[in-house]
Amino acid sequence: MPIPADAPILTSAAMRVAEAACAAAGTSLSELMERAGAAVADTAWRMAAGAPILILCGPGNNGGDGYVAARLLGERGAAVRVAALAPPATDLAKAARAAWTGAVEAIVDGLPPAPLIVDALFGVGLTRPLADDLARRLRGFADKRILAVDVPSGVDADGQHGWEPPLPADVTLALGALKPAHVLLPTARRCGTVLLAPIGIAADRTMCSLPRQAARSPDAGSHKYNRGMLLVRAGPMAGAAALAAAAGLRAGAGYAVLSGADEAPFAAIIAEDGASYAARLDDKRLGAVVIGPGYPASDALGRDVAAAIAAGKPLVLDAAAIDVALPRLDGTPAILTPHEGEFARAFSDLAGNKIERARAAAERVGAVMIYKGADTIIAAPDGRVVAAWPGSPWLATAGTGDVLAGACGAMLASGGDAFDAAVAAVGWHIDAARRIGPGLVADDLIRD
Numbered sequence: 001m002p003i004p005a006d007a008p009i010l011t012s013a014a015m016r017v018a019e020a021a022c023a024a025a026g027t028s029l030s031e032l033m034e035r036a037g038a039a040v041a042d043t044a045w046r047m048a049a050g051a052p053i054l055i056l057c058g059p060g061n062n063g064g065d066g067y068v069a070a071r072l073l074g075e076r077g078a079a080v081r082v083a084a085l086a087p088p089a090t091d092l093a094k095a096a097r098a099a100w101t102g103a104v105e106a107i108v109d110g111l112p113p114a115p116l117i118v119d120a121l122f123g124v125g126l127t128r129p130l131a132d133d134l135a136r137r138l139r140g141f142a143d144k145r146i147l148a149v150d151v152p153s154g155v156d157a158d159g160q161h162g163w164e165p166p167l168p169a170d171v172t173l174a175l176g177a178l179k180p181a182h183v184l185l186p187t188a189r190r191c192g193t194v195l196l197a198p199i200g201i202a203a204d205r206t207m208c209s210l211p212r213q214a215a216r217s218p219d220a221g222s223h224k225y226n227r228g229m230l231l232v233r234a235g236p237m238a239g240a241a242a243l244a245a246a247a248g249l250r251a252g253a254g255y256a257v258l259s260g261a262d263e264a265p266f267a268a269i270i271a272e273d274g275a276s277y278a279a280r281l282d283d284k285r286l287g288a289v290v291i292g293p294g295y296p297a298s299d300a301l302g303r304d305v306a307a308a309i310a311a312g313k314p315l316v317l318d319a320a321a322i323d324v325a326l327p328r329l330d331g332t333p334a335i336l337t338p339h340e341g342e343f344a345r346a347f348s349d350l351a352g353n354k355i356e357r358a359r360a361a362a363e364r365v366g367a368v369m370i371y372k373g374a375d376t377i378i379a380a381p382d383g384r385v386v387a388a389w390p391g392s393p394w395l396a397t398a399g400t401g402d403v404l405a406g407a408c409g410a411m412l413a414s415g416g417d418a419f420d421a422a423v424a425a426v427g428w429h430i431d432a433a434r435r436i437g438p439g440l441v442a443d444d445l446i447r448d
């Protein structure tokens, strides 16, 4: 289920602002609809490959896009039919309907299907779940190829409600920008392959999909310390911290110390007993500290986290270290990596979709949040968000979170912005998992 990299994500309210700005800058809304309809027509033309197309049009501007696409496909010689749920309700949709010279059928039981169905029923204007009879009729088309215009109809584009669409898409053509529903579960997995038609709006880029990762090669001036010196503090399950330290080296740290463990997976990792932890924290060359992997809540964890915070080094906090650190993080640059259960425990009062909760948590704590899962969200206290859907489901195996924490440590230790470091670490993690694929175990990520 691919999705465009580094693409803007806008809510429906932000879409309307962008639309108005476009109109104010001289591009009419009908021109925007013409571009949207042309993009739909192009995609449908390629998907249909000569087979007949049925376009289902709703009453709003999503339906308007459908009428425009029908007109353009007809002009290209495609075998295209249109069926409408209701007469067009907006001026733009009325004009688009009027310019379509073919018949308009009704969406009723027994409507003959076509090999390609274009779903132009509802987009960002959906306000409530679909009526049962419409949902039932749409389910009748489930064995056809489905192209959804903007979002699969029935989906709340903002991802506030997890309404499932009756007709999941093979391809969804997002118009102007991605919407939260394209990158958040449960709706993201109903969108199929997501394509983006830019249509010329100037989209704010505060929220984006995961950028493609550039290779992070050392340059001639690199040495082990300026590539990033990483300290991973082990708890009772030292294997998890060892995975984090090894991942740190793999992800580009020049030097990794595993404190509180006597064994490490690579000879290149300095494994040393816990007594030197305080001295290591004092080392001026130290770029970042990772704490939490394999370290359940305990007094010792509390002391170790407090010492790391007091040292003022950039921190990666995972698992129980998140709860321990929260009340006293004040200003320390940090990346927190909660999975669903850890997030719910630490931020049980936050409401909204996963993007909003991640953002609110980041703002509250003053640190970068990697809210993990299949639809991982990375959020900064200043509101920046990167959505990492679709990731790699092969990561759903024990120890991969420890690897991610180590990768975060490496990116953070090399200096720069903690949000950029978190994005780079998530990108590295997903890329590595995709290279390995079937049968992945967390150890493969550090040996790859």
Ligand SMILES: NC(=O)C1=CN([C@@H]2O[C@H](COP(=O)(O)OP(=O)(O)OC[C@H]3O[C@@H](n4cnc5c(N)ncnc54)[C@H](OP(=O)(O)O)[C@@H]3O)[C@@H](O)[C@H]2O)[C@@H](O)CC1
Residues within 6 Å of the ligand: 015, 016, 018, 019, 032, 033, 036, 058, 059, 060, 061, 062, 063, 064, 065, 089, 090, 121, 122, 123, 124, 125, 126, 127, 128, 129, 130, 131, 149, 150, 151, 175, 176, 199, 201
């Ligand atoms: N933004 C842009 O830059 C561009 C946007 N464009 C396109 O416009 C789309 C947004 O269009 P839109 O705002 O007209 O809303 P849309 O999704 O067609 O639906 C609204 C209509 O449906 C109705 N309705 C709602 N829920 C319902 C339900 N459950 N069951 C039944 N009815 C329901 C609602 O009426 P209501 O009953 O709520 O009063 C209203 O009549 C966007 O997704 C994109 O495709 C492009 O053309 C160009 C550039």
Ligand SMILES: Nc1ncnc2c1ncn2[C@@H]1O[C@H](COP(=O)(O)OP(=O)(O)O)[C@@H](O)[C@H]1O
Residues within 6 Å of the ligand: 339, 372, 373, 374, 375, 376, 390, 391, 392, 393, 394, 395, 396, 397, 398, 399, 400, 401, 402, 403, 404
């Ligand atoms: N279904 C999935 N699809 C994609 N990524 C997933 C999926 N399930 C888990 N992940 C990723 O795998 C990692 C698991 O981390 P975590 O739950 O902390 O595991 P552990 O504690 O065993 O290391 C996270 O990076 C998470 O985003």
Ligand SMILES: [K+]
Residues within 6 Å of the ligand: 062, 119, 120, 121, 122, 123, 148, 149, 150, 151, 152, 153
């Ligand atoms: K749609």
